[in-house]
Amino acid sequence: MTGRAGRQARALRRLTGRLRRARRLLRPVPRGRPAGAAAPRPVARPGSVRPTGGGGVAGAAGPVAAGVLVLLGLANLLAVDGVAPAGKQAAVAVVGLALMVLARRLRAEALTVVAVGVYAVAVAGLVVVRVAGVSANGATRWIAVGPLTVQPSELAKAGVLLLLAVVLGSGRPEWQRLPVALVVAAVPVALTALQPDLSTATLLALAAVAVLVTSRVSVRAVAGLVGAAVVAAPLAVGLLRPYQAERLAAFLGGSGQDPGGAGWAVEQARIAVGSAPLWGHAGDPLAGLLASYLPERDTDLAPASVVQQFGPVAGAVLALAAGVLVWRLAVAARECRTPQAGLVAAGMAVLFGVEVVVSTGGNLGLLPLAGVPFPLVSFGGTALVVHLVAIGSVFGLRRDGVRRALWSPPSLRRRPRLVRVLAAGVVAVLLGFVATAATLQGAGGAALAATAHDQSTRCVPVPATRGAILDRGGAVLAGATERTAPSRVDAVPAMLLADPAELARLAALLGTPQAALRARLAAVPATTPTLPVAEVAPGLGDRIDRTGPAGVLVRPSVRRAYPTGTLFGPLLGFVGRPGPADLRADSSLTADDVVGRAGLEAQYDAVLRGVDGQQCFSVTPAGVPVAPAERRAPVRGADVVLAVDTALQTRLARSLLRALDTTRNPRAIASAVALDPRTGQVRAMVSLPAYDGAVFGPPTDAAAAAALARAPGGPMLQHATRSAVPPGSTFKLVVAAADTASGVQDPGLVVPTGAELTVAGHTFHNWRPMGPMAMIEALAWSNDVYFYKLALALGPERLVGTARALGVGSPTGVDLPGESGGLLGSPSAGGEPWYVGTTVQLGIGQGPVEVTPLQNARWTAAIATGRLVTPRLAVATGSAATGFSPVPAPPPRPLPFAATLGPVRDGMRAVVAGGTGSALARLPFPVGAKTGTAQDGSLPGEEYDNWITAAAPFDDPSVVVTVLVQGPPHAATAPDTVAAEGLRQALLPAG
Structure with missing residues (x-):
């Protein structure tokens, strides 16, 4: 082969070799094999090139993920x-x-x-x-x-x-x-x-x-x-x-x-x-x-x-x-x-x-x-x-x-x-x-x-049974229920309309045509939670409640009962529907709830009311009920046990009613309080005229309620805590205590008195002419002139200071709503001008002083024991099933001048032994007392506030009875009789 031909042959072989190498290099690189590594398989034919990274689990991840989403x-x-x-x-x-x-x-x-x-x-x-x-x-x-x-x-x-x-x-x-x-x-x-x-x-x-x-x-x-x-x-x-x-x-x-x-x-x-x-x-x-x-x-x-x-x-x-x-x-x-x-x-x-x-x-x-x-x-x-x-x-x-x-066209590298x-x-x-x-x-x-x-549920309340109010012996004063009243049947319109079979069953139970019931339910918006559809006898109501359709609620009609009628009326108060102020103050209340409106029912409403239950319904976003949801059973309210003695309350009320009848004044009021001076427990609290809380239901007997509102004498008031009147001579106990506390005048000092006292040109009369007296005798006979002079000797600040220490002019703290604080003026208080004659009048419980019967009883108890108590009516809460817990009460506060009160106590004893309260001397236990008669400008003509406040047995007092009877002067002895009967009942209940 010629040189030229040889050279051409060698060039062809080199080109062939290069093409072979290029062919190998252009072969697809399998996943996991380094670039340029030899492939185990021959080069794929055009149109069937094996993909790089296209097979295996990783290659299938995308389609699998798409399938999962679908x-x-x-x-x-x-x-x-x-x-x-x-x-x-x-x-x-x-x-x-x-x-x-x-x-x-x-x-x-x-x-x-x-x-x-x-x-x-x-x-x-x-x-x-x-x-x-x-x-x-x-x-x-x-x-x-x-x-x-x-x-x-x-x-x-x-x-x-x-x-x-x-x-x-x-x-x-x-x-x-x-x-x-x-x-x-x-x-x-x-x-x-x-x-x-x-x-x-x-x-x-x-x-x-x-x-x-x-x-x-x-x-x-x-x-x-x-x-x-x-x-x-x-x-x-x-x-x-x-x-x-x-x-x-x-x-x-x-x-x-x-x-x-x-x-x-x-x-x-x-x-x-x-x-x-x-x-x-x-x-x-x-x-x-x-x-x-x-x-x-x-x-x-x-x-x-x-x-x-x-x-x-x-x-x-x-x-x-x-x-x-x-x-x-x-x-x-x-x-x-x-x-x-x-x-x-x-x-x-x-x-x-x-x-x-x-x-x-x-x-x-x-x-x-x-x-x-x-x-x-x-x-x-x-x-x-x-x-x-x-x-x-x-x-x-x-x-x-x-x-x-190794090589690809530049256009394919981007x-x-x-x-x-x-x-x-x-x-x-x-x-x-x-x-x-x-x-x-x-x-x-x-x-x-x-x-x-919350957004998918609407609940309607299931009222709790209200707790009872009991006396100290467990007798029911408020809370008995009347099961003779019909029960109200409420239906959930949307649920019953959506279930014709249940609608037909309810119509059969009620004895109502199905078409009429359907029309009544369809007449209200579908979002209506419940609709009253019938009133049935209690027995049928219980049956519907147990076996009726799911969209039905039975609400027993329960009226608050007061077995003692008017005896405890103003003390217990009454219940009723909440007013606008109640609804604003308590967001949990609804207009259909029953709450205490007055008296102890209002004071202990949170305890007595219990906790309402709920029947809930699942609702659509539009608020349409579709199925019953959870039900929370109501929790019965706790009972409230009072310190009051029904027998003592009854005895005082009867005696007080007789005394009030003798006045023949329809506007007159009367009140009696029996207080334990050791603990402050109120054993009786009578207010006349009175009312029966059952009048107010609910529902309210509108005619009877209107008659009570018009009646004279304020029967809706609890006079023992809300009617403040001049205390008269019973205030002389406070004046005497001010003297013994301050030591301004020796209690044994005999002071000339007489029939009147003239001060600054004004003459102040005694209720009858009297001779010279010391404190004990002056208390026994309620000598006005003695206390005129004593008040002048003390001065208004000492007198008022002691009165405040004994609770005069401020609420007693009794557990009743709306208590009056009364009135106690002083020169430093401003208001009406203060004269020398003002001090003189204050010495006998007239002028700028007005008290409630409970305040009077409280200072009497303080003077008799040396300790100031806070009156309490409720002593325990709970139930017979769960037990009772005591209601916390403030402890008695010792008077700073308790050790000086001996002469005052002796004067109280003298009142009964031979003074103005001798009607109590016939009781078989020692009694200390003070009587009083005060002119009251709010009363017509010759009408007075006739008082007596007494403690017994006086050597260790366990009860104080304070009585107020408004009427003419001849009724002044009426409180003595009431007090005597009350003390006898309190200390000798079997006598």
Whole structure:
């Protein structure tokens, strides 16, 4: 072979060798094998190139994640909308999955044809929508194709991505590619915005920007476009539909409470996510009711609905599948064979990621609820098919991709930029959303669950039985119930109307025509909690309560009974419906409750009332009851045990009534108090005239109540604690105590008295002429002149100071509402001018001093024992079943001048031994007392306040009886008789 020929042969062999090496180097690199490593298999034939990284578990992760999302969407539809919508979506999903499998056969060579075709069909559909579209909620977005509806804007997402990828990945200069790309994007964006569908239009614009960024268009051009979009953004606000503006305002201004508002939707989504149990509410009988509180639960709020129905575990799976799918789409963008294919994958990754982030953020209240459905999960056939086909196309283009190990044309080396960074950002945001959801479940879960319960439940009270008021021996003074009154039957209209069988059963029990009962129930709004439908005998009421329909409540008509009638009337008070002030003060009260209105019923209302129960009903968001919910049984009120002795009360009341009858003055009042001076326990408290609390029901006997209001003598007042009158000579005990406490005048000093005393030109008379006397005798005979002079010697400040120490002029603290503090004037108090004559009058219990019978009894007890007590009526609360607990009472307070009171006590004893109270001397035990008669300007003519206050047995007092009888002077002895009978009953009950 010639040299030339040899050289040619050698060159051919070298070229052949190089081609062989190039062929080996161009062979696909299997996953897991280093670039340039020898392949174990021969080079694949054209058209059957093995994909890089296209097989194995990692390659299947994307399609599997898509399948998981589809299954979650179908499960959610089945749970919240039923079989029919779920079946329809499932059929669409089967078609979409089949098309996704078919789309996996897409190759880069066919991309241009497919892109142009999809884009053209999408734009044509958008044009048809403008001409003959189907409208709903103020927007025209759909085309009706037989029984199906198609949304071209969803197809436009794929068309824009595909055609932009073809244009921007063509390799032409940027100044040629960019204008064409902008026109390609602008047409469907504008047509979609005109529907109006701003959320989809915004997504289309974002997808276009994503393709621009990933296609390596210059940063300057992209920045200019973004800047223009920012400047134009305020103009888009004017294009917002009312519901879209409401959603934006709800996000900026907080959640609302209007069930039709966007704020309500976001709040319900947060409640659904935060209150769901670990495995959700699916299977719960009330799952459908809870789902009804979540608007758009199959579209915009589908993620929250998935968590509500299937629990946080399903929510975590949802986020994981979405994150995996976004990441695999991003990875595919780096492994496609051509720039156009890579841009398709990159655009789809960004579009899918934006949809997932915006939808999830809106469901958690972290972003405005923009009306962006969750891809593959939210209901919508067109969107489901388009997304599945697009995903299949991306993974088909990825399988078609072949990377050359050492050499490939420069046009094939340009990969989309920032795709994995954007995908990583989406995954990071999803992780943040998962953390937020976990926080809702953890820290706020209990509160959100309570909110969910409260908003879906309406409760009506079940009244508690009111506790009884008992005397010291356990006899019932208030609380017996009348079971002869009819029971009221209340029905829940919506529940009975929804169940004809139960309606018929109730009508049969009531003996009412079914049609009439139905008409009565249908005449009220469906949201009415309960409606009274009948009154039945107690026995039938009990039967209906035990066996009646679920939507029926039986309320026994219970009237408060007072077995002793008027005997304890003003002391016990009465019950009635709460007034406006009661309702404002206690939000737990309703207009149908029964509360104490006066006396001990009012004082111990919180104890006696008990705790009402509740019958709750589950309600729809519109407030319509649909099913019974939990029932809380009422807790009976506690009984209140009083220190009063019914026998002593009866004896005093009868004697006092006889005394009052002798006055023949219908306006006169009378009162008697029996007080234990050691503890302050009130053993009796009589007030005349009186009333029977049963008059006030409820219901109130209007005629009887009106008669009581007009009756003279104030029968509605508890005169023992609320009627303050001049104490007369009983106040001389206080004046004498002031003297012994201050030592101004020796109690043994004999003072000239006589028939009158003239001071500063005014003459003050004695009740009869008397000779010189010391304190004891002056008390015994109630010598006015002695106490005129003693008051002048003491001066008003000493006198008033001691009176205050003995409780004069202030409430006693007795456990009764509305107690009067009486009156005690002083020069330092201001008001009326204070004269020397004022001091003189105060010395005998006239002038600026008015007291209640209970105040009088209290200072009598203090002088007799040296300790000031706080009067108490209630001594224990509880029940026979649970036991009784004592009612705390303030301990007696020792008087600072107790050791000096001996002369005063001796004077009280002298009153009975041979003075004005000698009617008590016949009692078989020692008694100390003081009588008094005071002129009262409020009484007509020669009417007086006739007093006596007595303590016995006087060597160790255990009872003080104080009596007031208004009437003429001849009635002055009437209180003595009342006191004598009261003391005898208290100390010798069997006598």
